[in-house]
Amino acid sequence: xxxxTLSGIGVTPLSGVGSVVWYRPDADLPEPxxxxxxxxxxxxxxxxxxxxxxxxxxRTERTxxxxxxxxxxxxxxxxxxxxxxxxQITDGVTEAINGGLPAxxxxxxxxxxxxxxxxxxxxxxxxxxxxxxxxxxxxxxVLADSExxxxxxxxxxxxxxxxxxxxxxxxxxxxxxxxxxxxxxxGRTSHAAIFARSLALPAIVGIGEELNSVEDGAEVVxxxxxxxxxxxxxxxxxxxxxxxxxxxxxPDPVTTTDGVEIEVAANVGTRSDLGPAVERGADGxxxxxxxxxxxxRDSPPNEDEQFDAYVEAVxxxxxxxxxxxxxxxxxxxxxxxxxxxDEENPFLGERGIRRSLGPDATLFETQIRALLRAAASADGAxxxxxxxxVSTVDELKRARERFEAVADDLAEEGIDHAMPEFGIMVExxxxxxxxxxxxxxxxxxxxGTNDLAQYVMAAxxxxxxxxxxGDYRQPAVLRAIDATVSAADGTDCWVGMCGEMAGDPxxxxxxxxxxLDELSMSAVTVPQVKAAVSETDTDDATTLASQALQxxxxxxxxxxxxxxx
Amino acid sequence: xxxxxxxxxxxxxxxxxxxQFVETATEFDxxxxxxxxxxxxxxxxxxxxxxxxxxxxHGESVRLVAEGDDAEAALDALEAILSTPEATH
Numbered sequence: 082x083x084x085x086t087l088s089g090i091g092v093t094p095l096s097g098v099g100s101v102v103w104y105r106p107d108a109d110l111p112e113p114x115x116x117x118x119x120x121x122x123x124x125x126x127x128x129x130x131x132x133x134x135x136x137x138x139x140r141t142e143r144t145x146x147x148x149x150x151x152x153x154x155x156x157x158x159x160x161x162x163x164x165x166x167x168x169q170i171t172d173g174v175t176e177a178i179n180g181g182l183p184a185x186x187x188x189x190x191x192x193x194x195x196x197x198x199x200x201x202x203x204x205x206x207x208x209x210x211x212x213x214x215x216x217x218x219x220x221x222x223v224l225a226d227s228e229x230x231x232x233x234x235x236x237x238x239x240x241x242x243x244x245x246x247x248x249x250x251x252x253x254x255x256x257x258x259x260x261x262x263x264x265x266x267x268g269r270t271s272h273a274a275i276f277a278r279s280l281a282l283p284a285i286v287g288i289g290e291e292l293n294s295v296e297d298g299a300e301v302v303x304x305x306x307x308x309x310x311x312x313x314x315x316x317x318x319x320x321x322x323x324x325x326x327x328x329x330x331x332p333d334p335v336t337t338t339d340g341v342e343i344e345v346a347a348n349v350g351t352r353s354d355l356g357p358a359v360e361r362g363a364d365g366x367x368x369x370x371x372x373x374x375x376x377x378r379d380s381p382p383n384e385d386e387q388f389d390a391y392v393e394a395v396x397x398x399x400x401x402x403x404x405x406x407x408x409x410x411x412x413x414x415x416x417x418x419x420x421x422x423d424e425e426n427p428f429l430g431e432r433g434i435r436r437s438l439g440p441d442a443t444l445f446e447t448q449i450r451a452l453l454r455a456a457a458s459a460d461g462a463x464x465x466x467x468x469x470x471v472s473t474v475d476e477l478k479r480a481r482e483r484f485e486a487v488a489d490d491l492a493e494e495g496i497d498h499a500m501p502e503f504g505i506m507v508e509x510x511x512x513x514x515x516x517x518x519x520x521x522x523x524x525x526x527x528x529g530t531n532d533l534a535q536y537v538m539a540a541x542x543x544x545x546x547x548x549x550x551g552d553y554r555q556p557a558v559l560r561a562i563d564a565t566v567s568a569a570d571g572t573d574c575w576v577g578m579c580g581e582m583a584g585d586p587x588x589x590x591x592x593x594x595x596x597l598d599e600l601s602m603s604a605v606t607v608p609q610v611k612a613a614v615s616e617t618d619t620d621d622a623t624t625l626a627s628q629a630l631q632x633x634x635x636x637x638x639x640x641x642x643x644x645x646x
Numbered sequence: 647x648x649x650x651x652x653x654x655x656x657x658x659x660x661x662x663x664x665x666q667f668v669e670t671a672t673e674f675d676x677x678x679x680x681x682x683x684x685x686x687x688x689x690x691x692x693x694x695x696x697x698x699x700x701x702x703x704h705g706e707s708v709r710l711v712a713e714g715d716d717a718e719a720a721l722d723a724l725e726a727i728l729s730t731p732e733a734t735h
Contacts, residue, residue: 153662156661156662156665157661159662159665159669160661160664160665160694160698163665163668163669163694164694164695167693167694167695167696168690168692168693169690169693169695169696170695195695198699199699202699202701206698206699206701209660209698209699
């Protein structure tokens with residue numbers, strides 16, 4: 082079979098070869114049992130119960146949509162309820178069950194017939210086919226009780242292909258068994274992309290509808306550098322992947338040509354990120370996203386579980402700092418057991434430190450206890466703590482008081498604890514403007530460029546239509562970084578960066594020139610950034626930075642970067 | 647009892663008018679069926695699949711056939727929906 086190439090957005094400078102495993106969380110069903118093994122009566126009851134549940138869900142969604150969006154948009158749920166209860170469908174499903182199919186298979190089969198009919202009619206009927214598909218997937222999900230393809234036990238060499246991958250989906254992926262992944266939707270800063278980088282997995286996002294034509298089991302090459310997804314690759318193409326050598330890994334700290342040490346650290350979320358971080362030569366962890374301890378489970382992790390996770394992270398490195406960010410829930414990271422409100426604009430809503438000082442105060446206290454105890458463990462002196470999405474000095478002071486109150490409690494209980502190094506993330510324009518007021522109260526700043534760029538430029542992350550505006554090479558973003566670094570200049574406050582920008586080796590010289598002391602990134606680009614640091618001269622870097630800060634446009638910044646390569 | 651009605655809503659028998667039509671049809675005891683004015687085949691009015699599956703557009707005529715105690719009331723209510731330009735909320 083001839084090679085065929087699809088293209089999307091490559092998100093890691095890595096390539097892999099493997100076999101396609103389609104991940105369709107809502108449509109995968111196991112083979113049905115033999116008809117004589119099906120208990121028709123109980124399957125009919127399951128169908129009726131499932132239908133009632135699906136109808137309840139639809140009514141809730143209808144109400145919510147009517148309130149939040151509008152009556153017109155809510156009307157589609159009326160149609161869904163009518164399809165759900167359509168006599169032709171209920172009769173069809175009942176008949177299929179009587180014929181010996183389990184309820185979910187009967188639903189699948191009955192809907193398929195109608196979906197096909199509507200599709201063949203084309204035009205506006207095609208849209209109804211989408212409605213039917215929605216109703217079918219809901220019903221199947223309810224009936225199958227969300228049984229999904231188990232992403233944690235895939236065959237080795239799997240290339241996971243999906244419409245999209247959520248944070249909880251990607252968190253399950255076992256990097257040892259996954260040769261890469263590709264998705265129909267998604268952009269460079271989507272969660273799937275960030276995960277691919279932290280797990281050092283070849284990945285392509287945003288390939289588009291064409292990806293749906295790829296069959297399960299097809300052999301493919303995922304080139305995360307060029308964004309090419311090659312179906313039925315020829316031998317030459319596969320050899321090229323095997324020969325794709327990485328930049329040398331440098332396990333030791335690196336300095337610029339004139340001897341300035343720049344800490345190059347990794348961003349980690351889950352336990353499975355620790356291995357790649359160490360293997361790729363990170364000096365430590367510049368961002369430990371603790372929310373992943375909280376996602377994809379039914380209840381929050383207790384104090385001991387968290388303590389273990391923090392100690393494990395710091396012990397993974399012989400030396401080097403581990404910066405733990407306190408819980409950053411809200412925004413686009415849903416947690417089932419927390420009653421997160423529906424917000425019109427979650428990125429501007431109650432998230433990060435706002436929740437920790439508000440509705441999640443109890444969770445925050447547990448996390449602080451675990452952190453203060455971990456800071457007193459054998460390697461605990463290397464633990465630092467930072468707060469997400471701080472926008473006022475008052476928030477910082479209130480959080481600090483919580484830490485001190487918890488330390489008092491632990492002292493009273495006679496439990497070993499220590500106060501770790503304490504910092505904030507600078508990811509709101511407010512924090513960047515006020516950096517000089519924050520500096521005396523903290524040990525460090527860590528600039529979170531993903532959110533900082535989004536907020537400075539008023540350009541939503543992951544929205545491809547405004548991707549150019551939200552780019553971290555925009556001069557306004559560089560000025561926000563410069564304002565932060567300058568405010569800390571001459572104080573004891575060090576400044577790091579932990580957004581995707583820090584992991585772009587083309588920007589390393591510029592960032593050194595802006596005066597950053599530490600760069601933290603997805604493990605995958607640590608070797609490239611270490612190589613870039615070791616080739617940088619700080620005088621040249623400072624010149625580059627001052628030119629970039631005077632740039633009028635992003636194009637000018639890009640041009641400056643090109644000239645210095 | 648039967649009646650031929652011209653479909654007035656801009657959307658034809660789709661989306662919200664179709665939803666309302668089906669909703670209304672199920673409110674009556676009468677068995678209501680419908681089809682294109684020039685066709686012999688009739689489909690159940692209480693089935694969203696059947697109603698949208700007809701693909702009736704704005705300006706076309708449909709034949710409504712009702713049997714049962716409240717057949718007349720059912721036809722009145724359904725005719726009202728098909729004769730209203732903008733479906734009411």
